Amino acid sequence: MEDVIKIEGKHKLKGTVRIGGSKNATVALIPAAILANGPVTICDVPDISDVKSLSVLLDFLGVAVDIRSSDTIVIDPQDMVNRPLTHDAVNKLRASYYFMGALLGKYGHVEILMPGGCYLGPRPIDLHLKGFEALGAEVKYEHGSYVLDAKELVGTEIFLDIASVGATINIMMAAVYAKGRTTIENAAKEPEIIDVATLLNKMGANIRGAGTNVIIIDGVEKLSGCFHEIIPDRIEAATYIVMAAAAAEDVVVENIIPHHLEALLSKLKEIGVEMEVDVDSVRVKGISKLIGTDIKTLPYPGFATDIQQPLTALLTQAQGHSMVTETIYIERFKHCYELNKMGANINVMQASSFIEGPTPLSGTEVCATDLRCGACLVIAGLLADGVTTIHDIYHIERGYEHIIEKLQAIGANIWKETVA
Numbered sequence: 001m002e003d004v005i006k007i008e009g010k011h012k013l014k015g016t017v018r019i020g021g022s023k024n025a026t027v028a029l030i031p032a033a034i035l036a037n038g039p040v041t042i043c044d045v046p047d048i049s050d051v052k053s054l055s056v057l058l059d060f061l062g063v064a065v066d067i068r069s070s071d072t073i074v075i076d077p078q079d080m081v082n083r084p085l086t087h088d089a090v091n092k093l094r095a096s097y098y099f100m101g102a103l104l105g106k107y108g109h110v111e112i113l114m115p116g117g118c119y120l121g122p123r124p125i126d127l128h129l130k131g132f133e134a135l136g137a138e139v140k141y142e143h144g145s146y147v148l149d150a151k152e153l154v155g156t157e158i159f160l161d162i163a164s165v166g167a168t169i170n171i172m173m174a175a176v177y178a179k180g181r182t183t184i185e186n187a188a189k190e191p192e193i194i195d196v197a198t199l200l201n202k203m204g205a206n207i208r209g210a211g212t213n214v215i216i217i218d219g220v221e222k223l224s225g226c227f228h229e230i231i232p233d234r235i236e237a238a239t240y241i242v243m244a245a246a247a248a249e250d251v252v253v254e255n256i257i258p259h260h261l262e263a264l265l266s267k268l269k270e271i272g273v274e275m276e277v278d279v280d281s282v283r284v285k286g287i288s289k290l291i292g293t294d295i296k297t298l299p300y301p302g303f304a305t306d307i308q309q310p311l312t313a314l315l316t317q318a319q320g321h322s323m324v325t326e327t328i329y330i331e332r333f334k335h336c337y338e339l340n341k342m343g344a345n346i347n348v349m350q351a352s353s354f355i356e357g358p359t360p361l362s363g364t365e366v367c368a369t370d371l372r373c374g375a376c377l378v379i380a381g382l383l384a385d386g387v388t389t390i391h392d393i394y395h396i397e398r399g400y401e402h403i404i405e406k407l408q409a410i411g412a413n414i415w416k417e418t419v420a
Contacts, residue, residue: 038225
């Protein structure tokens with residue numbers, strides 16, 4: 001038996017969608033909270049399976065997790081035990097690697113299974129490990145687990161060969177307790193990094209420069225508990241804005257930070273989507289004609305790799321040629337083969353896809369091969385004639401809270417079904 005999502009397309013969307021807290025920030029903030037020596041309260045936590053997996057790992061470490069409400073949790077690490085993270089939950093999400101930086105920073109020792117998550121092509125963690133080694137850790141790989149040991153972490157200058165979000169956050173967490181000053185050069189600039197640095201500074205860390213390409217961390221001896229509200233999820237916001245561009249009669253996407261979405265919003269205007277951008281919302285009305293475009297994914301503030309898959313579904317309805325070039329995860333094109341099953345005309349070559357449109361889409365059986373592929377297929381289902389059945393929806397549930405209920409509330413005919 002398997003749960004699937006079914007969508008009957010061609011229903012116009014009308015109403016308001018509220019965006020939740022950032023998934024990409026949350027999965028780093030929760031491990032970061034264990035660096036404290038007191039309770040950390042985090043609110044606007046999205047109700048997604050990744051949070052549940054992280055909560056399982058916290059419980060495994062003896063960390064008290066109190067769910068105060070649907071979107072607020074209190075993490076108390078005062079009775080935490082640093083045991084090997086060999087739990088199956090490690091394999092369920094890529095972000096479990098943030099426990100490397102947190103546990104290494106706090107205890108000088110960590111043992112953890114190779115992290116899991118969506119397969120998007122090669123996603124090495126060598127930059128994380130090089131950063132830990134530069135701080136004074138010894139890294140070994142034994143029997144499927146990484147073992148990191150450091151008698152003392154000492155601040156140093158670290159240059160990242162690639163502006164990696166994960167490596168920037170992981171090194172930042174490891175360095176908060178390190179002796180002296182750590183400088184991360186060519187650091188990633190994503191908003192989620194600023195959010196993690198903000199939490200750590202509230203706890204008593206001394207971090208400057210988050211959001212720029214140079215981050216400076218002066219080590220401290222103690223971190224305390226605090227209260228923190230997560231920033232809105234820019235990728236969830238982008239997904240619903242693209243959904244609205246695909247199928248809206250009149251949709252408002254609220255609780256967003258437009259500045260975080262500038263690359264997407266400018267591209268949507270370029271292809272013909274009419275929008276009204278307010279302080280914390282975007283309104284999208286029905287559109288008649290879209291024009292093809294070229295997209296190249298880049299680190300923030302460039303066009304986000306996580307948005308190219310959802311946008312590809314919309315580009316199947318654009319007049320003429322579109323091209324998507326992927327510079328972050330060069331194998332991130334499995335969604336194209338699923339779209340072709342529905343009638344799209346997409347050719348995939350090394351690190352690029354070529355989309356010919358417009359092509360009518362028809363509902364059929366498709367598979368969510370990863371989280372953002374799943375979002376792409378939901379958009380395609382909204383556009384398609386007939387009923388689309390999406391398999392492997394656990395990928396979607398990893399990153400989009402209550403997606404079925406949110407879409408039903410604005411007029412989509414979408415539901416979950418258990419099939420044999």
